[in-house]
Every structure is written in C-alpha cells, then in structure tokens.
Amino acid sequence: MAGPRPVVLSGPSGAGKSTLMKRLLKDYEGVFGFSMSRLNMLPMLLGATLLPVADVFSSKDVVMSTAISEGRKVTCPPDYHYTTREAMQEGIDNGDFIENAEFSGNLYGTSKSAIEDVRAQNLICILDVDIQGVRNIKKTDLDPIYISIQPPSMEILETRLRDRQTETEESLQKRLEAARQDMELSKEPGVFDVVIINDDLDKAYEELTAILIDEIKKVQEVKS
Numbered sequence: 001m002a003g004p005r006p007v008v009l010s011g012p013s014g015a016g017k018s019t020l021m022k023r024l025l026k027d028y029e030g031v032f033g034f035s036m037s038r039l040n041m042l043p044m045l046l047g048a049t050l051l052p053v054a055d056v057f058s059s060k061d062v063v064m065s066t067a068i069s070e071g072r073k074v075t076c077p078p079d080y081h082y083t084t085r086e087a088m089q090e091g092i093d094n095g096d097f098i099e100n101a102e103f104s105g106n107l108y109g110t111s112k113s114a115i116e117d118v119r120a121q122n123l124i125c126i127l128d129v130d131i132q133g134v135r136n137i138k139k140t141d142l143d144p145i146y147i148s149i150q151p152p153s154m155e156i157l158e159t160r161l162r163d164r165q166t167e168t169e170e171s172l173q174k175r176l177e178a179a180r181q182d183m184e185l186s187k188e189p190g191v192f193d194v195v196i197i198n199d200d201l202d203k204a205y206e207e208l209t210a211i212l213i214d215e216i217k218k219v220q221e222v223k224s
C-alpha cells in the first residue's frame, strides 16, 4: 500500500506517550495524523446521539465542526465519521475496528479503514493504544511500526502520575496495576519492534525520531 506506515505507540499510562507525541507533532507539522483511541475528546461528544465510526484526525489545523443532536448544538472533532448504532455494531462484529468502547450509551471506535484513510492522505497515523489494541492490530494487515514507551521504573512512574495531578488515589492504583502488566508484556519477544525507556526525555525523543525518520522522509518527499 502507498503512503507511510502507521505507528503504534503503546505503554503504561504516565510513561510519556502524549509528551513525546506532542513534540513530534510540533517538530514535524503536517506529517502525522493520529487516532484519539484513548477517547480523550469524549466529553465534547457526550451530548451527541451521533455515533463516531472512526476517531482519527490529522495533525493539521483542527477546526471544530458542529452538529445538531436532539435539538442541541454539539461540538465535534472534524474528522469523526458518524453512523447508526446498528451499522457500527455490525462493523465491530465483523472485526473492522481495532478498538471500541461504549460510553454514556454511545459507541466509539477506531476502524481499520480510518487508519488506511490517514495513510492514503500521506500522513503517518499514530495509534496510541493499550496492549489489547496492539494484539488487535497484529491481526490486521495494517503493518505498523510497533513502539513501546516505558518508564524507567514503577517508582518513577508513580511519581510522574502523582505530579501530573490527573488521578484520584483509586484511578492511580488502577493505572499502576495495569502498568505492571504492561511492563511485563512489553518484554515478550516479537511484540514490539522497539522498546524506548523514557528516562531522559530528550534521549527518548531522539530514539523515537530515529526510528521514524524513514517514514517522515517519505512523507516530506511526496510533499515537496
């Protein structure tokens, strides 16, 4: 398939995936598209009865669009695709989604075709997925580069998560338990192409860009 290979970024919550991604998007504008597979933008859609099929949008300027749901105006990320619940459920049953979740009565998910669309637009699609997402992607022919971002230790991960001040004690403990499992799984041979230990941020970023540089160049060459 033409276009740059997608990139899977996986690893425990707090390992630094978003921090590294933000830097990539800033340094290489117009090169990456990414999937909001962690459903970060969900609150914006909570009022909607519309059902996104695919939650992929590009790193180019994001212009929010609006839709009318039950007589109310709701703000939507622009590149969400919407469908009926029945059609979406059928897609999930057919294995067309690499991730899906139900939240407040709405179904959300990332479809394989949406990832292929990003690739067809000459953008590197970044997929921020958990280990289950990694396993699902392995069953497809999407052929991404699999990268695991890991913290230097559980102690440092806990400190970073506490300092980020985004967690309750309960959610923190859940994330730490999931992190223990993730750290073990990342060591399994053949799961990831590369495991980056995010100790020094600059060094981790250097390692990440070194892995991605061939795909970045591909995008830039087509553009020029």
Ligand SMILES: Nc1ncnc2c1ncn2[C@@H]1O[C@H](COP(=O)(O)OP(=O)(O)OP(=O)(O)O)[C@@H](O)[C@H]1O
Pocket (backbone or CB within 6 Å): 011, 012, 013, 014, 015, 016, 017, 018, 019, 020, 160, 161, 163, 164, 198, 199, 200, 201, 202, 204
């Ligand atoms: N190398 C580093 N050194 C020190 N702090 C770091 C480093 N990398 C990231 N951090 C900090 O650790 C915290 C967690 O990072 P970040 O939010 O990027 O993690 P994440 O993997 O995206 O987590 P989640 O999956 O929950 O979104 C942030 O406050 C970030 O600023």
